[in-house]
Structures are given as structure tokens and as C-alpha cells.
Amino acid sequence: MSSESYKVDSNNIPDASNLKIGIVVSRWNHSITDNLLKGSIALLESKNTAPENIQIIYVPGSFELVYGCRKMQKKGVDVVIAIGSVIRGETKHFDFICNATANGIKDLNISGNCPVIFCVLTDDNIQQSIDRSGGKFGNKGKEAAIAAIQMASI
Ligand code: DLZ
DSSP: OOOOOOOOOGGGSOOOTTOOEEEEEEOTTHHHHHHHHHHHHHHHHHTTOOGGGEEEEEESSGGGHHHHHHHHHTTTOSEEEEEEEEEOOSSTHHHHHHHHHHHHHHHHHHHSSSOEEEEEEEESSHHHHHHTEEETTEEHHHHHHHHHHHHHTO
């Protein structure tokens, strides 16, 4: 049985013209994270977020997203989106990076002053990442931006 994804009614996403959004982007697998970033920005702008209200920080890899997001939470934004792409290799590095990043971002949601959205692809191969960053399974950056608007509007 496949999982039941949550379908968003795009007419039902709140207006985002008053929101300040922080986006932290990992440079590792940058062709993927660039497309995720483009998806997020396009969605935010379609909901009227002004470009000057979108702050972007780049970090070297997904492991550094937690620190970058913690910095971003202190910049007075309403919500932070963490964008990364981890692709499984031959060693356990994948598991360490994924676990540390997910747990770190979870901790920021508990202790920080604004929500942090988890837009980190954790794929077995590059094709899965391409499919989810503007390919046949859509753009998870866009979905993350929708989640960001919803969380900031709570
Ligand atoms: C080292 C590493 C590896 C092997 N793979 C990835 C990856 O697939 N995606 C990613 O975002 N980062 C990777 N990194 C880099 C780590 O996230 C981190 O930047 C370094 O270990 C330095 O702390």
C-alpha cells in the first residue's frame, strides 16, 4: 500500500504578502538544491511575498543546515525553509548526515522562535532527486514553501 500524500488545494493557501521568509540552502548537490530553491521562490512570489522579504543563506552541505537555520531564526523572519539534497553513497555517511540534519531541524522547531520547514531530499540515487526537484514527481521546494506559509500563518 502506498502512502497517502496530503493534497493541497492551491486556492486555499493564505496570502504571503506580509511574511518574511528565510531560506537556507545547502550547496552539496547544487543542481538539485538550486531547483528546489527556484520552486520555493516561485511559489512564494505567486503568493505575493516581496523579493526583499526573502533572505537566503548558503551553507556547504546539509549537515550545516542546522547552524544556518539557527542563525536565520535570529534574523526576525516568520519561518525558515531548509533546503538540501543527500544522496546515498557506499558508506554510512548518508545515515549520519540525514539523522543529524533531521534531528537538528526538529530541535530548532522545539526551541527556536519560528518554524523550520524540512526540505531535504534523502534519496538513493540522483534520478530520484531529479524527479523530486522539478521532475516527474513535482518540486518539493514548492511544497516546502506552501508548508512554510501555512506554518507562519498559524
Ligand atoms: C560529505 C558529504 C557527503 C558524502 N554527501 C553529502 C550529500 O549527499 N549531501 C549533502 O548535503 N552533503 C553531503 N556531504 C557534506 C556534509 O553535509 C558536510 O557538509 C560535511 O561533512 C562537512 O561538515
